[in-house]
Amino acid sequence: MGFVYMTSFGGIENRLLIASARNVKDTFGLDVRISSVPFPPRLGLNPVRNQFHAGTVLSYLKQFSFPELVRMLAVVEFDLYEEGLNFVFGEAELGGRNAVVSVYRLRHPNEKVTFERTFKEVNHELGHTFGLTHCTDPKCVMSFSNSLADVDRKTRFFCENCSRKLASALTPYR
Numbered sequence: 001m002g003f004v005y006m007t008s009f010g011g012i013e014n015r016l017l018i019a020s021a022r023n024v025k026d027t028f029g030l031d032v033r034i035s036s037v038p039f040p041p042r043l044g045l046n047p048v049r050n051q052f053h054a055g056t057v058l059s060y061l062k063q064f065s066f067p068e069l070v071r072m073l074a075v076v077e078f079d080l081y082e083e084g085l086n087f088v089f090g091e092a093e094l095g096g097r098n099a100v101v102s103v104y105r106l107r108h109p110n111e112k113v114t115f116e117r118t119f120k121e122v123n124h125e126l127g128h129t130f131g132l133t134h135c136t137d138p139k140c141v142m143s144f145s146n147s148l149a150d151v152d153r154k155t156r157f158f159c160e161n162c163s164r165k166l167a168s169a170l171t172p173y174r
């Protein structure tokens with residue numbers, strides 16, 4: 001047993017964080033705890049790009065430890081980038097502990113769309129922490145998203161193949 005700890009940086013509304021937590025519970029079968037973690041102002045901020053460096057935010061999460069922590073996920077309001085990429089929707093340690101998702105580019109006037117997109121990216125990044133790599137099935141949540149159109153094209157569910165890998169990665173925690 002164990003918990004996925006979720007936190008948010010940059011002013012994510014509670015409704016979205018709580019709905020995302022429920023989605024994690026439903027998708028991974030793991031209990032979720034929402035936890036408050038301080039965010040150092042401007043951590044990872046690149047003032048020229050006016051974006052935050054995803055790897056820096058991800059590394060920052062490593063120092064935090066909570067009881068029975070299985071995974072740690074931060075949902076952030078600000079835009080993330082990585083070297084060589086204009087932006088990233090999120091980043092995770094492959095087969096590791098920590099993940100980060102940005103809602104910045106997922107926002108839509110219809111809250112339902114924003115939430116659904118967030119669930120997809122949360123499931124995708126958590127999938128990476130359970131060792132899953134990118135999938136060629138365009139409907140699978142582990143397919144790579146380079147644009148919002150890609151996010152909207154895929155579902156928040158794992159294909160049969162990825163589900164099988166995920167189930168085996170989750171066995172120690174259930």
Ligand SMILES: [Zn+2]
Nearest residue numbers: 124128134144
């Ligand atoms: Zn990915």
Ligand SMILES: [Zn+2]
Nearest residue numbers: 135140159162
């Ligand atoms: Zn797949």
